[in-house]
Amino acid sequence: MPSQASSQNRPVIVCDSLDRTFTVRHRAGLLRRRRVDVAAVAGVSFTVQAGEMVGYLGPNGAGKSTTIKMITGILTPTGGRVETLGLEPIRRRTELTRRLGVVFGQRTQLWWDLPLADSFELLHHVYRTDRRRHDANVATFVELLNLGPFMATPVRQLSLGQRMRGELTAALLHDPALVVLDEPTIGLDVVSKHAVRDFLVELNRDRGTTVLLTTHDLDDVERLCQRMMIIDHGRVIHDGSVDGFKATYGTHRRVVVDLAEPAAPLTVPGASVEKVDGPRQWLSFDRRETTAAAVVAGVVAVAAVHDLSIEEPDIEELVHQVYTAPRDPAGDGDRSGTVP
Amino acid sequence: MAEAGLAALVQLSASEFALRRLGRAIPGLATLVVALAAADISWTADRILLVPVTVLSGTVIFGSVWVATASISFWVVGAREVANSFTYGGGFAHQYPLQVYARWVRTLLGWIVPMAFVAYVPAVHLLDAPNPLGLPAWLALAPPFVALATATVARIVWGAGIRAYQSTGS
Amino acid sequence: MGLTWQVARRSFRRWSTYRAATVAGVVTNTVFGYLRAYVLVAVAVAGGGTVGGWDEPTLVTFSFMTQALLTGTGAFGETELAERVRSGDVVVDLYRPIDLQAWWLASWTGRAGFAFLARGIPPALVGAVAFDLVMPTGPVMWLAFVVSVTLASGVGFALRFLTNLSAFWLLDNRGIDQLVTMTLLFFSGMLVPIVLFPGWLEAMARALPFAAMIQLPTEVFMGRYDTVGEVAGVLAVQAAWVAALLAAGRLVLAAATRKVVVQGG
Numbered sequence: 001m002p003s004q005a006s007s008q009n010r011p012v013i014v015c016d017s018l019d020r021t022f023t024v025r026h027r028a029g030l031l032r033r034r035r036v037d038v039a040a041v042a043g044v045s046f047t048v049q050a051g052e053m054v055g056y057l058g059p060n061g062a063g064k065s066t067t068i069k070m071i072t073g074i075l076t077p078t079g080g081r082v083e084t085l086g087l088e089p090i091r092r093r094t095e096l097t098r099r100l101g102v103v104f105g106q107r108t109q110l111w112w113d114l115p116l117a118d119s120f121e122l123l124h125h126v127y128r129t130d131r132r133r134h135d136a137n138v139a140t141f142v143e144l145l146n147l148g149p150f151m152a153t154p155v156r157q158l159s160l161g162q163r164m165r166g167e168l169t170a171a172l173l174h175d176p177a178l179v180v181l182d183e184p185t186i187g188l189d190v191v192s193k194h195a196v197r198d199f200l201v202e203l204n205r206d207r208g209t210t211v212l213l214t215t216h217d218l219d220d221v222e223r224l225c226q227r228m229m230i231i232d233h234g235r236v237i238h239d240g241s242v243d244g245f246k247a248t249y250g251t252h253r254r255v256v257v258d259l260a261e262p263a264a265p266l267t268v269p270g271a272s273v274e275k276v277d278g279p280r281q282w283l284s285f286d287r288r289e290t291t292a293a294a295v296v297a298g299v300v301a302v303a304a305v306h307d308l309s310i311e312e313p314d315i316e317e318l319v320h321q322v323y324t325a326p327r328d329p330a331g332d333g334d335r336s337g338t339v340p
Numbered sequence: 341m342a343e344a345g346l347a348a349l350v351q352l353s354a355s356e357f358a359l360r361r362l363g364r365a366i367p368g369l370a371t372l373v374v375a376l377a378a379a380d381i382s383w384t385a386d387r388i389l390l391v392p393v394t395v396l397s398g399t400v401i402f403g404s405v406w407v408a409t410a411s412i413s414f415w416v417v418g419a420r421e422v423a424n425s426f427t428y429g430g431g432f433a434h435q436y437p438l439q440v441y442a443r444w445v446r447t448l449l450g451w452i453v454p455m456a457f458v459a460y461v462p463a464v465h466l467l468d469a470p471n472p473l474g475l476p477a478w479l480a481l482a483p484p485f486v487a488l489a490t491a492t493v494a495r496i497v498w499g500a501g502i503r504a505y506q507s508t509g510s
Numbered sequence: 511m512g513l514t515w516q517v518a519r520r521s522f523r524r525w526s527t528y529r530a531a532t533v534a535g536v537v538t539n540t541v542f543g544y545l546r547a548y549v550l551v552a553v554a555v556a557g558g559g560t561v562g563g564w565d566e567p568t569l570v571t572f573s574f575m576t577q578a579l580l581t582g583t584g585a586f587g588e589t590e591l592a593e594r595v596r597s598g599d600v601v602v603d604l605y606r607p608i609d610l611q612a613w614w615l616a617s618w619t620g621r622a623g624f625a626f627l628a629r630g631i632p633p634a635l636v637g638a639v640a641f642d643l644v645m646p647t648g649p650v651m652w653l654a655f656v657v658s659v660t661l662a663s664g665v666g667f668a669l670r671f672l673t674n675l676s677a678f679w680l681l682d683n684r685g686i687d688q689l690v691t692m693t694l695l696f697f698s699g700m701l702v703p704i705v706l707f708p709g710w711l712e713a714m715a716r717a718l719p720f721a722a723m724i725q726l727p728t729e730v731f732m733g734r735y736d737t738v739g740e741v742a743g744v745l746a747v748q749a750a751w752v753a754a755l756l757a758a759g760r761l762v763l764a765a766a767t768r769k770v771v772v773q774g775g
Contacts, residue, residue: 416530420531420534421530421531421534421535421538422530422533422534422537423534424534424535424538425534425537425538425541428538428542429538429541429542429545432542432545432546433545436548436549436552437552439552440548440549440551440552441544441545441548442544442548445544445545445548449545
């Protein structure tokens with residue numbers, strides 16, 4: 001039973017009008033330097049409840065890592081308030097680190113020269129976890145992530161997939177209430193990605209661990225998260241369920257038809273042809289205005305169809321659209337309805 | 341094949357070159373100038389010639405010792421420090437008159453690794469200093485030849501190292 | 511403290527795996543013991559038998575013992591922490607509930623322990639066999655020597671911890687590192703025993719922490735301090751430097767952490 005039962009009622013993360021400005025010096029002329037204030041994060045507010053699995057997306061430089069650093073106590077906000085696991089992250093950083101697990105996709109928290117098992121053992125001493133609890137966790141994770149074959153291998157000799165599984169274990173051995181994952185599946189082969197994803201789902205389900213996941217891999221988001229937040233230029237431009245996102249932004253669906261023979265772009269009411277490649281044509285339609293059935297009927301009426309399929313909005317495309325859509329001139333981050 | 345190895349050495353040296361490294365030669369040259377001025381030297385033609393020849397020969401000898409001992413890394417990984425006794429040891433030892441050392445040190449770090457020719461032998465001739473080791477006068481002519489010999493040895497060792505490296509393919 | 515022991519133990523084990531480098535290092539240390547001994551003896555002979563009040567056996571002992579202590583007291587420094595700062599990996603350490611200074615001290619202890627055993631004892635033994643060394647007289651002096659060496663290594667750690675921390679401000683702190691190493695070599699007695707310095711320079715050297723790393727423990731070994739009181743005084747000086755430099759290290763560490771957290775450096 002996770003020991004975080006008492007914090008079930010408290011939100012795990014509270015961000016209230018969080019600001020972070022950096023002062024950057026630019027060269028202005030030969031000798032002088034101009035100081036420019038860059039707002040990496042501006043007015044970010046959200047709450048994460050216990051047991052949630054949240055995806056945190058944004059283009060590079062959008063403010064993801066800055067927000068994460070403020071949540072975890074590595075960076076002081078220049079405005080606003082943040083509370084993590086009921087603690088003020090900066091002032092009580094050491095205490096917070098005991099209940100926090102972090103996985104960096106690009107950095108390692110394991111000891112390079114030591115066997116994997118040694119890293120786990122050291123972490124037992126670092127976090128002063130209960131011996132039996134620690135051993136039980138190690139055994140569980142070794143089995144779930146299939147670490148057995150390489151527990152004795154020095155970390156520097158592990159493949160990326162093996163190392164990531166080790167990193168996950170290392171982050172979780174001390175039963176943290178909140179786990180922050182920074183690009184955990186980057187560079188992993190398909191098998192490892194699935195292993196990591198399945199593991200995270202089980203972790204969230206069985207132990208109630210809250211997971212905050214930053215990623216560029218939208219498959220991760222689709223398979224793991226019920227909720228996703230998108231940050232861009234320091235502002236949260238979307239915060240809601242993944243399905244809700246697709247419903248809001250994924251207004252268009254596609255019918256892909258394989259005609260009996262190549263033809264000019266078809267004219268079908270309610271649909272427009274996006275692409276033609278030989279006998280194959282991609283037709284896009286707004287699902288608020290018409291239905292797949294109607295479009296299919298329209299296609300069949302004007303051409304001989306060999307085969308067809310219906311595509312759902314690709315979350316990757318949608319997110320890309322959100323990133324590249326024109327900014328809301330009011331600047332308050334309200335994006336709903338402005339995406340074509 | 342041997343030329344490729346030499347080219348590699350040249351390229352390596354060039355890539356490691358930094359102007360600041362020349363800066364380390366400046367105190368040394370300054371010391372040389374001051375010392376030559378302060379010492380009571382009866383300057384003859386051969387002695388005047390000796391100075392630049394010595395500096396050049398010494399540089400070549402030193403460099404050759406470094407290259408030759410560095411080559412050991414081609415055969416044994418992580419054995420770089422084995423060379424330290426010769427490179428740093430020789431570098432330290434040659435700064436003092438050779439006669440202070442026991443025979444085995446003189447042989448190893450003075451003649452076999454011919455550091456004696458970098459400073460000691462020329463200095464004895466230049467200063468007309470006491471010659472307790474009984475070195476013959478013609479030895480003062482030797483540094484350029486010793487430099488050539490060490491450079492050749494270095495080239496052979498380096499070449500062998502490159503071949504060994506290429507054959508293991510790691 | 512379970513963690514301290516675990517870290518120290520693993521550090522010891524890690525350094526013990528570098529066999530070839532250790533053997534090569536021992537050989538180099540020993541060779542330098544010989545070389546420096548010969549040079550100092552020549553100086554003594556030219557000076558009528560003693561130099562700075564030290565006779566030949568003392569000078570020879572000094573050469574070998576300082577070589578023996580060199581690695582374990584960290585005279586040549588280490589830069590692991592600075593490299594972690596440069597690469598940004600230090601953020602991983604900030605995410606752990608550990609005291610960074612305590613951690614690195616534990617790591618240093620393991621490393622120094624191995625260094626004294628593997629690279630300290632052999633050169634000393636060779637010197638003792640090849641020459642007549644001046645040794646500690648009696649168990650009390652031996653104990654004092656062991657304490658002195660431990661404190662000397664502590665000074666070395668605290669000093670290097672500070673230079674490593676400079677990486678938080680100067681991303682490339684190799685300049686500082688080299689400057690500290692050169693100053694250290696000069697004032698610690700490694701290049702020349704500080705008794706050979708002119709009076710004022712020797713006084714200055716004794717006032718600095720570098721002498722506490724090399725010169726002082728070697729002087730204890732050679733029995734340069736006749737009374738227990740004098741020996742205790744030397745140990746107290748070393749201990750004071752350890753305390754002062756460790757305290758400075760904590761202050762600088764706090765400042766470094768503050769910098770990272772407030773500025774995002």
